[in-house]
Amino acid sequence: MKKFTRQGLPDPNLRHRAWTVITGVDNLATKREGEYDALVGKSRADMEQIQESLIGGQHRTQWGAIERDLKRTFPTHYLFRDCPDVDSASGDLVCHDDDVSGEHLEWLGSMSRKAGMEEGYGKKALRRILRAYSVFDQEIGYCQGMNFISAMFLTFLPEEESFWMLTVVMNEEPYKLRDLFSEEMTGTHEVLYIAEKLIAKFLPDLYDHLENEQVHISMFVTQWLMTLYTSTFPFKLVARVWDIFLCDGWNIIYCTMLSLLEHAQQELLHRNLEQILSFLRGFPTMVDGDSIMLSASKIPLEQSHIQMYALEFRKLIESGEILVEEVIRRRFASPESIDGYSLSRASSRTRMANINKVHRFVSKLKRSTREIAVDDLSSKLAPMYGKPRFAVVLSNVLSLEECAGLIKRAKGEKFEDVLMRQSGTGDDTVEVASCRRSMVEDLDLASEVSHRLSRAVINFLRPFLSPSHSSVLHYQLFDRIVCALQATDLEEKLQRAPWRKDLEPGTLNATGLNDRLHFLRYGTGQFFAPHRDSRFRSGTEVSHITMQAFLNHNYTGGKTSFRVGKRFLDVKPKAGSVLLFDQDLRREECEVLSGRKFIVRSDVMYQGSSS
Numbered sequence: 001m002k003k004f005t006r007q008g009l010p011d012p013n014l015r016h017r018a019w020t021v022i023t024g025v026d027n028l029a030t031k032r033e034g035e036y037d038a039l040v041g042k043s044r045a046d047m048e049q050i051q052e053s054l055i056g057g058q059h060r061t062q063w064g065a066i067e068r069d070l071k072r073t074f075p076t077h078y079l080f081r082d083c084p085d086v087d088s089a090s091g092d093l094v095c096h097d098d099d100v101s102g103e104h105l106e107w108l109g110s111m112s113r114k115a116g117m118e119e120g121y122g123k124k125a126l127r128r129i130l131r132a133y134s135v136f137d138q139e140i141g142y143c144q145g146m147n148f149i150s151a152m153f154l155t156f157l158p159e160e161e162s163f164w165m166l167t168v169v170m171n172e173e174p175y176k177l178r179d180l181f182s183e184e185m186t187g188t189h190e191v192l193y194i195a196e197k198l199i200a201k202f203l204p205d206l207y208d209h210l211e212n213e214q215v216h217i218s219m220f221v222t223q224w225l226m227t228l229y230t231s232t233f234p235f236k237l238v239a240r241v242w243d244i245f246l247c248d249g250w251n252i253i254y255c256t257m258l259s260l261l262e263h264a265q266q267e268l269l270h271r272n273l274e275q276i277l278s279f280l281r282g283f284p285t286m287v288d289g290d291s292i293m294l295s296a297s298k299i300p301l302e303q304s305h306i307q308m309y310a311l312e313f314r315k316l317i318e319s320g321e322i323l324v325e326e327v328i329r330r331r332f333a334s335p336e337s338i339d340g341y342s343l344s345r346a347s348s349r350t351r352m353a354n355i356n357k358v359h360r361f362v363s364k365l366k367r368s369t370r371e372i373a374v375d376d377l378s379s380k381l382a383p384m385y386g387k388p389r390f391a392v393v394l395s396n397v398l399s400l401e402e403c404a405g406l407i408k409r410a411k412g413e414k415f416e417d418v419l420m421r422q423s424g425t426g427d428d429t430v431e432v433a434s435c436r437r438s439m440v441e442d443l444d445l446a447s448e449v450s451h452r453l454s455r456a457v458i459n460f461l462r463p464f465l466s467p468s469h470s471s472v473l474h475y476q477l478f479d480r481i482v483c484a485l486q487a488t489d490l491e492e493k494l495q496r497a498p499w500r501k502d503l504e505p506g507t508l509n510a511t512g513l514n515d516r517l518h519f520l521r522y523g524t525g526q527f528f529a530p531h532r533d534s535r536f537r538s539g540t541e542v543s544h545i546t547m548q549a550f551l552n553h554n555y556t557g558g559k560t561s562f563r564v565g566k567r568f569l570d571v572k573p574k575a576g577s578v579l580l581f582d583q584d585l586r587r588e589e590c591e592v593l594s595g596r597k598f599i600v601r602s603d604v605m606y607q608g609s610s611s
Contacts, residue, residue: 005243020157028168039132198309234284259299397578500544546604547601555595557591562586
């Protein structure tokens with residue numbers, strides 16, 4: 001049976017039989033007869049209590065996440081469409097009707113007709129499976145990714161067998177998908193670590209190019225590996241991969257990844273960061289499953305390679321060189337959420353974005369050894385304003401390499417002229433701003449900069465951390481940063497904006513950076529006259545602090561100058577530095593005399609809470 005499965009099964013009915021025999025699901029469903037129905041009944045009872053507001057918390061959050069993800073799961077496949085119409089089913093997204101035998105299609109169609117409601121049979125069955133599993137395994141509950149895997153099972157198996165198939169691949173060797181969805185996410189980071197090492201070993205030219213373009217593999221392979229290709233790739237490829245995965249485990253998952261990248265390599269080697277990511281977003285729809293699987297079978301990947309890199313990762317964890325739990329807690333807190341990010345068992349679409357950012361940060365930990373130096377400008381501003389005002393320069397927030405990468409990215413963006421004039425005396429007009437600007441919505445970059453600022457200003461995230469997480473403040477690599485600021489009052493100023501307490505209701509809490517990033521480019525002769533920054537509002541959040549990251553210093557002039565009447569304080573931070581200041585302060589970007597000045601600008605956002 002395993003021999004034929006590895007070669008690829010031509011018929012869905014044969015695949016149904018092979019998968020259940022190989023995994024033992026045929027015996028498991030018989031042995032535990034009635035248990036699935038009981039779990040469905042328990043989840044239905046819980047749902048009724050939620051609707052009556054008798055219970056909440058974990059189940060309420062999980063049910064909401066499941067409902068959101070049901071809408072995103074194979075919406076064009078006839079089995080999961082609302083108002084199922086078997087005759088016109090197309091299944092364009094993942095599962096194609098020509099991959100399903102007439103007998104299997106007739107069975108699925110009869111099930112859809114029996115449902116007799118607007119929702120397709122598949123969507124109802126998927127809801128029952130996901131809710132039942134969250135009751136069955138309350139430690140893991142429901143996490144995004146499980147929906148695609150379970151939905152793929154439903155295209156081959158009856159509902160109850162699909163549920164037991166999910167329990168097997170989640171909990172038993174050689175699959176253990178449960179590790180991917182655990183709250184600690186250690187399994188996910190291990191898989192991504194192994195993937196990165198394998199790309200470096202088998203595709204060194206591509207790996208070097210991605211590194212040079214600052215494309216981390218987690219930016220594109222996370223969704224591939226977290227869902228084992230079920231979420232985006234053609235059904236023929238998905239079925240073939242799972243045929244072998246159920247026989248042999250993770251080796252085929254990594255071989256498929258390498259084969260996909262090998263096929264894309266020539267396209268990727270001639271593209272920059274934005275072009276690479278754009279190409280990879282559309283890549284799954286271009287692949288030929290048979291060619292990918294043929295190439296995957298020829299890749300000389302041994303189980304010993306996987307075991308070696310897995311052991312290497314675990315040693316790094318044990319030695320404290322990579323502190324996954326600490327990084328996760330600091331990045332996203334628990335059990336609460338920051339900016340909608342959550343590590344709860346009911347995490348939604350943002351979970352994969354979280355994993356991407358955390359893994360990219362974890363992979364850089366060993367390289368991030370520069371100390372962030374702090375220059376508090378408040379005492380220098382006090383004589384000008386009659387009291388201290390919030391302004392601080394943090395040096396070494398970004399490395400020179402990162403600055404160069406951001407400048408390269410900025411040059412790839414479309415810049416627009418910023419030319420502002422105001423009326424002067426008589427018919428004269430006065431030019432108040434002249435530079436070029438490109439606005440980019442980049443949640444990853446905003447979050448990464450926000451995270452680094454939080455490292456420097458110790459308790460940036462303290463409002464969102466429970467007391468049990470206080471040890472987060474003292475983990476490896478951040479000790480010097482913590483010691484540099486323990487005696488300052490900057491942490492309270494950044495996280496609370498106390499100068500606004502008489503103007504804003506309740507208590508202000510910093511929520512992070514506005515993800516609308518402005519790349520500003522000042523050429524020779526360009527400037528921004530004295531002004532105050534406008535506050536940015538988004539929903540219930542409002543900005544009170546401006547952040548400017550300086551990407552270069554190879555220009556003359558171009559100082560940032562705080563001004564009150566004839567008094568002024570000039571600042572010219574070096575590349576990699578960040579300037580934070582109260583948006584009520586009046587400042588000027590002085591004229592650039594020669595060269596070009598590059599800045600990334602954003603806002604620190606705040607949300608009020610009742611006292």
